[in-house]
Amino acid sequence: MLLNALLLALREIRRNLLRSFLTVLGIVIGVAAVITMVTLGNGATRMVADQIASLGSNLLMVMPGQRLGPGRDSAGAPKFKIADIEAIEQQVNGLKAVAPVVGSAVTLVAGTQNWSSTVSGTTNDYFVVGNWRLAAGRLFSEDEDRAGKAVCIIGNTVKKELFGNQSPLGSSIRVKTFDCEVIGLLAAKGQGGMGQDQDDTVLMPLRTAQRRLTGTLDIGNVMVSLKDGTNSTVAMAQLRSLLRERRKLADNVDDNFNVMDTKQIAETLSGTIGTMTALLGAVAAVSLLVGGIGIMNIMLVSVTERTREIGIRLAIGALEHEVLLQFLIEAVALSAFGGLVGIALAFVACLGLSALMRMPFLFNPGINLTAFFFSAAIGVIFGFVPARRAARLDPIEALRHE
Amino acid sequence: MSQPLIELRAITKTYGQGQAAFQALRGVDLQIEAGEFVAVMGPSGSGKSTVMNLLGCLDTPGSGEYLFQGIHVEQLDRNQRALLRRQCLGFVFQGFNLLARTSAQENVELPLLYRGEPAEVRHAAALAALAKVGLAEWAHHTPAELSGGQQQRVAIARAIVTNPLVLLADEPTGNLDSQRSHEIMELLVRLNQEQGITVLMVTHEPDMARYARRIVHFVDGLVHRDERNPEAAPCC
Numbered sequence: 023m024l025l026n027a028l029l030l031a032l033r034e035i036r037r038n039l040l041r042s043f044l045t046v047l048g049i050v051i052g053v054a055a056v057i058t059m060v061t062l063g064n065g066a067t068r069m070v071a072d073q074i075a076s077l078g079s080n081l082l083m084v085m086p087g088q089r090l091g092p093g094r095d096s097a098g099a100p101k102f103k104i105a106d107i108e109a110i111e112q113q114v115n116g117l118k119a120v121a122p123v124v125g126s127a128v129t130l131v132a133g134t135q136n137w138s139s140t141v142s143g144t145t146n147d148y149f150v151v152g153n154w155r156l157a158a159g160r161l162f163s164e165d166e167d168r169a170g171k172a173v174c175i176i177g178n179t180v181k182k183e184l185f186g187n188q189s190p191l192g193s194s195i196r197v198k199t200f201d202c203e204v205i206g207l208l209a210a211k212g213q214g215g216m217g218q219d220q221d222d223t224v225l226m227p228l229r230t231a232q233r234r235l236t237g238t239l240d241i242g243n244v245m246v247s248l249k250d251g252t253n254s255t256v257a258m259a260q261l262r263s264l265l266r267e268r269r270k271l272a273d274n275v276d277d278n279f280n281v282m283d284t285k286q287i288a289e290t291l292s293g294t295i296g297t298m299t300a301l302l303g304a305v306a307a308v309s310l311l312v313g314g315i316g317i318m319n320i321m322l323v324s325v326t327e328r329t330r331e332i333g334i335r336l337a338i339g340a341l342e343h344e345v346l347l348q349f350l351i352e353a354v355a356l357s358a359f360g361g362l363v364g365i366a367l368a369f370v371a372c373l374g375l376s377a378l379m380r381m382p383f384l385f386n387p388g389i390n391l392t393a394f395f396f397s398a399a400i401g402v403i404f405g406f407v408p409a410r411r412a413a414r415l416d417p418i419e420a421l422r423h424e
Numbered sequence: 425m426s427q428p429l430i431e432l433r434a435i436t437k438t439y440g441q442g443q444a445a446f447q448a449l450r451g452v453d454l455q456i457e458a459g460e461f462v463a464v465m466g467p468s469g470s471g472k473s474t475v476m477n478l479l480g481c482l483d484t485p486g487s488g489e490y491l492f493q494g495i496h497v498e499q500l501d502r503n504q505r506a507l508l509r510r511q512c513l514g515f516v517f518q519g520f521n522l523l524a525r526t527s528a529q530e531n532v533e534l535p536l537l538y539r540g541e542p543a544e545v546r547h548a549a550a551l552a553a554l555a556k557v558g559l560a561e562w563a564h565h566t567p568a569e570l571s572g573g574q575q576q577r578v579a580i581a582r583a584i585v586t587n588p589l590v591l592l593a594d595e596p597t598g599n600l601d602s603q604r605s606h607e608i609m610e611l612l613v614r615l616n617q618e619q620g621i622t623v624l625m626v627t628h629e630p631d632m633a634r635y636a637r638r639i640v641h642f643v644d645g646l647v648h649r650d651e652r653n654p655e656a657a658p659c660c
């Protein structure tokens with residue numbers, strides 16, 4: 023009897039291929055959209071979380087300038103000097119490393135290849151602060167630091183662009199007007215939290231950058247990493263009062279520098295991505311709902327035809343529950359099939375998109391199950407409920423249905 | 425003589441309620457013996473379809489008794505009536521009521537499917553029934569590909585595929601031209617004579633009623649006249 027109902031249901035699906043296809047399409051698209059959105063959102067969140075973790079201990083960023091945000095005025099604010107760095111190292115408690123950074127955008131030339139990138143003049147502390155490891159070569163020697171020698175350590179992207187697969191160690195790169203020997207290669211880190219390529223970088227000793235690139239003793243910004251267990255609020259407060267004192271700011275004058283906690287920034291960012299995920303998920307859920315309404319429409323349109331059909335079936339001796347079972351199986355088979363196709367589609371889409379966006383692909387069984395059961399429920403409610411109403415009619419009334 | 429195949433005793437049927445209530449049957453008494461060929465005639469609105477639907481267990485009477493082989497049908501529940509329909513009755517409608525986009529053979533097989541017959545039995549019986557109505561060649565055509573007369577013959581094949589005791593037909597020729605109508609009537613006569621199926625048929629065309637051996641006239645929800653038709657071919 024179950025077999026019979028299954029046979030009847032499958033026949034009915036085959037007989038109304040277009041209607042079945044349209045019904046399934048709504049479910050497929052809805053399910054695929056919800057799963058894709060949520061899975062990609064999860065991937066993005068995970069990516070940012072990984073990056074936060076890769077930042078290691080808390081990292082503070084100190085920049086000259088009035089305030090953050092649009093129209094910030096950094097032109098008038100005094101820059102930092104090396105003495106500021108030394109003062110921070112000595113007077114603020116709980117610091118692991120303090121790295122001054124002088125940044126400059128330059129074009130690099132090696133042999134026939136050239137590449138635009140950013141050079142940062144800094145000290146070996148930068149490796150601690152930025153959680154960098156070397157893939158090959160060595161750090162700056164004390165001698166190179168002091169004398170401002172023309173040596174550099176390059177990121178993986180720069181290496182690929184200039185040297186391809188060859189080892190860059192010992193080669194030289196032309197940076198603006200001088201040649202710089204490559205002494206080290208950074209281990210690749212990949213994309214940063216805001217989509218920038220962290221490996222597109224060149225590091226050289228602070229002195230070298232100051233002398234040969236910027237021509238001043240100014241320091242662009244200072245990166246400070248805290249020891250484990252250091253309270254970042256306390257450290258930030260100490261740093262701030264030290265800098266106010268050194269810059270001789272009166273009590274009623276605003277800071278002319280900024281201290282930011284990068285972990286905080288990253289966490290805010292990941293929170294934002296979480297919100298975006300929720301939002302996209304909601305949009306996708308609406309599309310699933312719209313898909314459901316589409317199904318309802320198709321089912322309602324066919325209900326007149328189906329009511330007559332039910333009348334015919336009842337008149338030739340079908341029992342009410344036999345008709346119901348057939349419709350239930352039909353609705354479940356259709357929506358389950360649509361749900362499965364949607365899941366498969368979402369799987370392929372997620373695989374492709376996360377590869378494209380270089381994000382981890384996190385298969386989320388929860389959302390797959392939820393979307394599947396939701397679609398099945400939609401199919402059952404919109405397909406089965408009208409049929410149940412019809413099956414309870416007197417056969418004569420069902421037959422009269424226009 | 426033993427009990428009749430079908431007996432209606434003081435059957436009434438009221439549609440609607442309160443002010444809008446309308447009594448379509450007002451105490452119908454009727455006896456039908458096995459093997460009869462009965463035509464039901466009467467003006468439009470006289471309750472012919474109503475009585476056919478009651479006889480076909482598609483509807484329930486307001487009051488009175490309906491005995492089918494001595495069984496009190498008016499006391500059966502919905503499922504029991506469906507089972508009686510499935511086992512003993514075949515119904516043919518004015519509007520054919522075939523499933524669309526479904527081949528003639530599948531339409532005819534449908535009642536057997538609900539009886540749980542295996543596929544081979546269904547196929548053989550459906551083809552045999554289609555052969556009886558002269559449509560063996562048309563088994564794989566859908567209703568849209570068949571003429572009205574052919575559709576009605578498919579409907580008759582569907583009604584007789586289960587070897588019912590009684591074939592109920594409500595204006596089976598109502599939508600057909602006169603030549604097709606006569607063909608249908610000859611088919612019904614043949615089924616009645618060769619298979620011994622009891623046939624009850626509604627018609628308002630005297631030409632068609634002439635095929636029946638007994639004619640029951642309805643007026644205003646009552647049996648007005650019940651007569652023998654000497655012109656009809658004798659039984660068996």
Ligand SMILES: Nc1ncnc2c1ncn2[C@@H]1O[C@H](COP(=O)(O)OP(=O)(O)O)[C@@H](O)[C@H]1O
Pocket residue numbers: 439440446448466467468469470471472473474475
């Ligand atoms: N479902 C219904 N609801 C209300 N009135 C009905 C219904 N079916 C039939 N009637 C009324 O009952 C009367 C008898 O109908 P019916 O048996 O169909 O007549 P016939 O088939 O003889 O033309 C008619 O007056 C018709 O209007």
Ligand SMILES: [Mg+2]
Pocket residue numbers: 472473474
């Ligand atoms: Mg009628």
